[in-house]
Amino acid sequence: MSTTKIYLFVASMTVVVALLLTGFRMATAEQAEINEKVFNKRAILKSLAEGLNGNLDEITDEEVQMIFEKDVKQFVIKADGTVNEGLVAEDVKMKKEVKKPVEERNLPLFVYANPVSNKTYYITAVRGKGLWDEIWGSIALEEDFNTIVGVSYDHAAETPGLGAEIKDNSAWVALFTGKKIYDDAGNFVSINVRKGGAIPGNPHQVDAITGATITGDGVTKMLESGLQLYEPYFATLKAGM
Amino acid sequence: MAETKVKEAKEPLFGKKERKLLVDPLLDNNPITVQVLGVCSALAVTSLLMPSIVMTVAVVFVCGFSNLITSLLRNIIPNEVRLIAQLIIIATLVTIVELSLKYFDYPTYKELSVYIGLIITNCIVMGRLEAFAMGNKPWKSFLDGLGNGVGYGIILIVVAFFRELFGKGTLFGAQILPEGYFANNLMVMPAAAMFILAVFIWIQRSRNKELVDIS
Numbered sequence: 207m208s209t210t211k212i213y214l215f216v217a218s219m220t221v222v223v224a225l226l227l228t229g230f231r232m233a234t235a236e237q238a239e240i241n242e243k244v245f246n247k248r249a250i251l252k253s254l255a256e257g258l259n260g261n262l263d264e265i266t267d268e269e270v271q272m273i274f275e276k277d278v279k280q281f282v283i284k285a286d287g288t289v290n291e292g293l294v295a296e297d298v299k300m301k302k303e304v305k306k307p308v309e310e311r312n313l314p315l316f317v318y319a320n321p322v323s324n325k326t327y328y329i330t331a332v333r334g335k336g337l338w339d340e341i342w343g344s345i346a347l348e349e350d351f352n353t354i355v356g357v358s359y360d361h362a363a364e365t366p367g368l369g370a371e372i373k374d375n376s377a378w379v380a381l382f383t384g385k386k387i388y389d390d391a392g393n394f395v396s397i398n399v400r401k402g403g404a405i406p407g408n409p410h411q412v413d414a415i416t417g418a419t420i421t422g423d424g425v426t427k428m429l430e431s432g433l434q435l436y437e438p439y440f441a442t443l444k445a446g447m
Numbered sequence: 448m449a450e451t452k453v454k455e456a457k458e459p460l461f462g463k464k465e466r467k468l469l470v471d472p473l474l475d476n477n478p479i480t481v482q483v484l485g486v487c488s489a490l491a492v493t494s495l496l497m498p499s500i501v502m503t504v505a506v507v508f509v510c511g512f513s514n515l516i517t518s519l520l521r522n523i524i525p526n527e528v529r530l531i532a533q534l535i536i537i538a539t540l541v542t543i544v545e546l547s548l549k550y551f552d553y554p555t556y557k558e559l560s561v562y563i564g565l566i567i568t569n570c571i572v573m574g575r576l577e578a579f580a581m582g583n584k585p586w587k588s589f590l591d592g593l594g595n596g597v598g599y600g601i602i603l604i605v606v607a608f609f610r611e612l613f614g615k616g617t618l619f620g621a622q623i624l625p626e627g628y629f630a631n632n633l634m635v636m637p638a639a640a641m642f643i644l645a646v647f648i649w650i651q652r653s654r655n656k657e658l659v660d661i662s
Contacts, residue, residue: 212527245557366494367494
């Protein structure tokens, strides 16, 4: 076969494939984007645990959107306690933010007002490193900015059944509920994922996952470095209460 | 004038040959356990049942249609660039699978995204294009693709069944083994897939001596 024919074949195949895939992508893009947003919103709401009315798995995508429209206020804050008015929290990409110096970071904060119980919850975002790749999560705090209502974690590539349990093991995730990030004197101590088991009664510790020491340590570090960035802003809220 | 019709030997849609194409790769010529292809993805995605099933559906789709398309184009594809042409066909189909998952089932897309992309490099798919579709008619090629895709999927599902059951005590996420069952972490590790695969091959070869390589 002549070279011209080969070029002709390759060129026409490229054009056909390019057109096909572009068309397919354009047809699905809008719904895919909505799906992604709902997926992220579910992860945020999941951290509310019992603070949310009803079981999240039974709430439809439309209802998730409705909750965010009606009951969730979004803020983007800075580590110095000021609010960045120009941004919407759900558009903040933590993956990019954690690479910036602390004082330049934008931190998303979701404030959920439960319409039934009239309680307000503050959902923060944290991001860190696991064993293989990044891990991240949403941490929901009660109105005292101290007691954890619940958490939800996710990861890029932790081992299924081991490190990935931070997302999959709901019993372990539930251990965080009721823990406190400040001691009685008001000092920031965060939560420690303790290998060998949490000391009973200690409000700042949870059990580690067997076989996932490094991922657990990653969670400890992520919480410590992430949560304290919200402290100055919470202080201004407390002062205004 | 007597019309003499030359009877064309019409190939049946589901003759013996066609059935063989579809069924053979399921056991006696299974791409994973007999041809030992596509093992890496068999290790990676099989810790849970659900992703394994989604992966199976994706591979069956890609395998079937890439065989069909390649076979349709087999007389136009220049020999010099045939591997690239095959790769483009596979990559296009995989991209369609990926976009569809994003559209229909975003959480599963998140869970599988890397592995879906890796179907492109799954040697089973390209192996069938090169070995079968380039030299056979479309319908037969399509069946051959489906057969090999399903053959791959059966192993994935069998391995995932044992790994999820003994690794987590669950199936499809629902608790099966009693509460006190101490989950076997080894089953969760990729190495466990190797062991289950080996046991599968062992059983298969002791039942069918023809598969044993005595050379």
